[in-house]
Amino acid sequence: MSPSLAVDLAGLRLANPLVLASGIWGCAAETLVRAARAGAGAVTSKSCSVAPRTGHPNPTVLPWAGGLINAVGLANPGAAEERLILQEAHKSLIPLGVSLIASIFGSTPDDYAEAAELVAGAQPEILEVNISCPNVASEFGLPFALEPDAAAAVTRAVRAAYAGRVFIKLSPNAVNIVEVAAAAAEAGADGFTAVNTLGPGMLIDITARRPILSNRVGGVSGAALRPIALRCIHDVTRAIGLPVIGTGGVDSGEAAIQMIMAGASAVGVGSALLGEGDAVFSRLQREMLTIMQHEGIASLEEIRGCAHAG
Amino acid sequence: MSPSLAVDLAGLRLANPLVLASGIWGCAAETLVRAARAGAGAVTSKSCSVAPRTGHPNPTVLPWAGGLINAVGLANPGAAEERLILQEAHKSLIPLGVSLIASIFGSTPDDYAEAAELVAGAQPEILEVNISCPNVASEFGLPFALEPDAAAAVTRAVRAAYAGRVFIKLSPNAVNIVEVAAAAAEAGADGFTAVNTLGPGMLIDITARRPILSNRVGGVSGAALRPIALRCIHDVTRAIGLPVIGTGGVDSGEAAIQMIMAGASAVGVGSALLGEGDAVFSRLQREMLTIMQHEGIASLEEIRGCAHAG
Amino acid sequence: MLDNIYQVMRVTERIPEGKCGATLVLDGELPCQAGQFVMVWLPGVEERPFTLVNDTPVTLTVAAIGPLTRALAGLEVGARVWLRGPYGHGFPPPGRRLLVLGGGSGIASLALLARRALAEGAEVRTYIGARTTDLLMLPWYPHWSTLTLTTDDGSQGIHGNVLQAAAEQFAWADGIYACGPEPMLAALARSRRSDWPPCWINLERVMRCGIGVCGSCHCGSHLVCADGPVFNLEQVTAELLAPPH
Amino acid sequence: MLDNIYQVMRVTERIPEGKCGATLVLDGELPCQAGQFVMVWLPGVEERPFTLVNDTPVTLTVAAIGPLTRALAGLEVGARVWLRGPYGHGFPPPGRRLLVLGGGSGIASLALLARRALAEGAEVRTYIGARTTDLLMLPWYPHWSTLTLTTDDGSQGIHGNVLQAAAEQFAWADGIYACGPEPMLAALARSRRSDWPPCWINLERVMRCGIGVCGSCHCGSHLVCADGPVFNLEQVTAELLAPPH
């Protein structure tokens, strides 16, 4: 019998664990649907806020030796407009059996709650609450995901405003990510996406003699983030019994399996679309199946969290 | 006129800014001296504590796609024995004109002070206080470098016990590294080494189905750390007028120049010895000179911190 | 590991383009397919996509319409420009009879195609349109083979638009290559007849990453930076004809 | 980017080595120079350096002296072993007359050298010593050409140590290759005469990284993992003769 890639994510059945991560491709219904057709088990939209935002000026997204660095600055058309995009996407995603994850953010707990209410109409399978973007600190101060109390406050507000599944997006930059996750769990989270980008980091161009990103600093993603992400997922899932979408530097079937072994229920893929586009989803599926066959793994459930032992 | 690599580091003149980072090679007098002969402007010894430590069992140091990950666990022969190593090294370093940086750590402020007193006899040019090792958390709790008050307490204790230059080694994992540095500066630090390893991170072997490091997690160094290190150095030097040894992922003359532009007075080199050994020091010197010639930079002082502007 | 994100080049020659902007010849090379683009950064200003008008030496034609393009078009000889790329997919190898249709600065993306086709012995018939004479770009380019200019106000060349002027050439060509304002491309899509040869167009969108990650350049489900900027007209007809939302 | 830190191999054959341990033949290949080593990891146990006794298929000879080596030596056919490497620098190309001197498990590092030299038509005279018969390793190895065993207690072969037994061969050889306990290597360094052929020795140190970073394997200013493990005797004579500190 050939191994199965199907997973359960907070009661949702995904045909495979691969999830298009927020902010990659997901500004339009058409690109979300395209990622779904290409083999994503679920797709996440770009984070939206109540008010539209133009984001930071370019340069905002750059490839470097270890992956990507970005300070898009949460450009989005606003949650009301985003609802229309999500509704359009959802229509095409339902027949494909691919789940829709809607990402929101805000500047205060109430702001988050309002964004949640605005996108609720699109009935996404999961609402992802981005409390961990490192690229808007000059505007909003430190991300809520760095502090257990702040994370709990946002979770509580969204929980009160929204009836569906709420996933909190955690930061790899928290000094104690388990405490943050525990506070959010206590406040009503149904699961987590772990993790958002690392840092922030800075690139300097030595001929220009200045930071490259217009925002000076940006979040680090891709391969450089992977070991940090694995530790975060390992620690959070070992401590807390909620499902996690393990995200950060997944660019191979091997890395996806590592995420599951660390305890993830599903696996986010973002920076790996660089170069390869949505072909990454079928490649990762193939590579995962090859590994499972070789290692005698019939289902991902069998190995989920196996790295906790020992 | 050919450009000069000489720098001033807290009143010390280094023939070039490259500093062998702590924990790389530096367990023996002979290897410290070898790095100096190969072209380091200063060399840092492996961190030592009052009591000897055997460190963690293997695997402890692993190469991965983004650099190294390590959880040596601060293996060292104890500060009294280390003093002898430092003395022996110092004898050979003085005629070479290469400065000696002695690294210490401890479990309490008093412990740090005692280690400082023990190595003081070797009269290192700089005492580096490692308050930022992420690999001994299970033993010691979170590093002092994550909290301004904790960092200040260690700095104060060492300052009271030791008359020479005290550099505090900062962590890239602090939520607000500037606050930590400011507290240490206030408590009497003469400068900083920024940064220690990132994370910690985790590697998982999918066939073994477990974390690879015996300590499960370890500090991430090398290229993956570079953008984070640059941001830390930029932020600390922009806010605080003390010299910084910029460390993290420097593996080219370009990266060394980036560190100086971010505000560093000297540049630590650790993981880049992988593969190339101490030949890295002459290569980086050559590459820096080529860049300086090409960009019309006569001295490093000319470009130090130039990325702060704009 | 070097990041090597940007290559820095210096302007060696600046050719004014009427009131529109300028063509900049730089002192570096970036081997590319005709139709590929680079992201061009001026520190402290902005970073935007620009077609490679030539790759050896790198040549850019810039229509000064905003902060970056005004700064670029005003650069003196010796000034520095930062580039990353080339990115995207260019034109497929052309046939023997190319009909080249350009409106505004779009014409820049067809220049290298024409130059190479001409060098291979193909015939190129080029139509360039603009609102007025002052806004014509690259009319001096030596590789258009035969060139017809059009202006909306009749101040130079044929009075009218490029599609009207070129109407009779559609049967002659074995490939149509178009770039310009989206209404022009939409008009092309609307008038497309089944007996035309293959039509290739070059789309423009606001870009952030330029490398297929951020999604900001999407046109329907296509990413202009990674799937294009060159598309077969059929691929994007639906998007060109859809009402903007 | 794959990390590909370890290769996993399975034991296909296990050859007992007296009371000492075992030789394990694995189902993989790791092309190497004779004298190079791998870091071998058994999850949950330890990771240590081991010489490649053969590279195709990978073969390890293990003296069971501690946790990892006992676990390794006890592995059944089919069990898995994790390896990274090969690391370090091996022996330079040998001449025509090799004198091979091994004490204890050190002999493992000379096996591939002897095998390849023999295949090239060289003559190999091997002396293996141990405290007692039970502790002799690789005495069965078919590529020693001529083999002389010595035991400290005379229980097998010549009574005495390897250096004494091989004394007359030093003039015959055009290269001396030695590995074994450090006192044996120090004795070799002390008795070194200027008319001997070049002497190559294989050092052992406790290793963490195996790749020249951590410094734990240093021997004086040399790093055994990155500069060695094979050294010319002259390079390390001072360190071998220095009192331990």
Ligand SMILES: Cc1cc2nc3c(=O)[nH]c(=O)nc-3n(C[C@H](O)[C@H](O)[C@H](O)COP(=O)(O)OP(=O)(O)OC[C@H]3O[C@@H](n4cnc5c(N)ncnc54)[C@H](O)[C@@H]3O)c2cc1C
């Ligand atoms: C693949 C590609 C190749 C290009 N090649 C060239 C080229 O060779 N030469 C050239 O001059 N330009 C080219 N462009 C367009 C160029 O990138 C824009 O002119 C540039 O973004 C304007 O930058 P700015 O900072 O000067 O002005 P901005 O302030 O960015 O723009 C000024 C005005 O133009 C609008 N605008 C900006 N970009 C676009 C766009 N792409 N489409 C429609 N409206 C836009 C803005 O909304 C604003 O109203 C290309 C674009 C793409 C996508």
Ligand SMILES: Cc1cc2nc3c(=O)[nH]c(=O)nc-3n(C[C@H](O)[C@H](O)[C@H](O)COP(=O)(O)OP(=O)(O)OC[C@H]3O[C@@H](n4cnc5c(N)ncnc54)[C@H](O)[C@@H]3O)c2cc1C
């Ligand atoms: C380059 C290199 C190649 C090697 N090749 C082989 C090989 O082919 N076969 C083989 O059996 N062994 C080899 N060794 C030695 C092997 O690594 C050790 O036997 C192993 O470390 C013992 O591991 P353990 O966990 O079983 O015992 P441990 O608990 O690590 O050691 C048991 C005892 O041996 C001592 N010890 C451990 N390692 C060493 C050492 N390197 N030198 C001196 N004393 C030591 C310890 O201090 C302890 O007293 C090699 C070592 C090096 C450096």
Ligand SMILES: Cc1cc2nc3c(=O)[nH]c(=O)nc-3n(C[C@H](O)[C@H](O)[C@H](O)COP(=O)(O)O)c2cc1C
């Ligand atoms: C260009 C870009 C934009 C992103 N935008 C968002 C966003 O809007 N909201 C969010 O929660 N995460 C955002 N992220 C973070 C990703 O969702 C993901 O958590 C991170 O990139 C790590 O995964 P990766 O290494 O697979 O890219 C963005 C990442 C990138 C590279």
Ligand SMILES: Cc1cc2nc3c(=O)[nH]c(=O)nc-3n(C[C@H](O)[C@H](O)[C@H](O)COP(=O)(O)O)c2cc1C
């Ligand atoms: C194997 C290893 C051991 C280290 N040991 C120490 C140590 O004992 N004390 C310390 O302050 N830093 C230690 N570090 C951190 C380095 O000094 C340095 O801060 C870090 O590796 C980042 O620099 P790099 O990217 O150039 O390696 C160690 C790093 C490595 C890779």
Ligand code: FES
């Ligand atoms: S510009 Fe980012 S996907 Fe095209």
Ligand code: FES
């Ligand atoms: S084992 Fe680390 S330097 Fe040799």
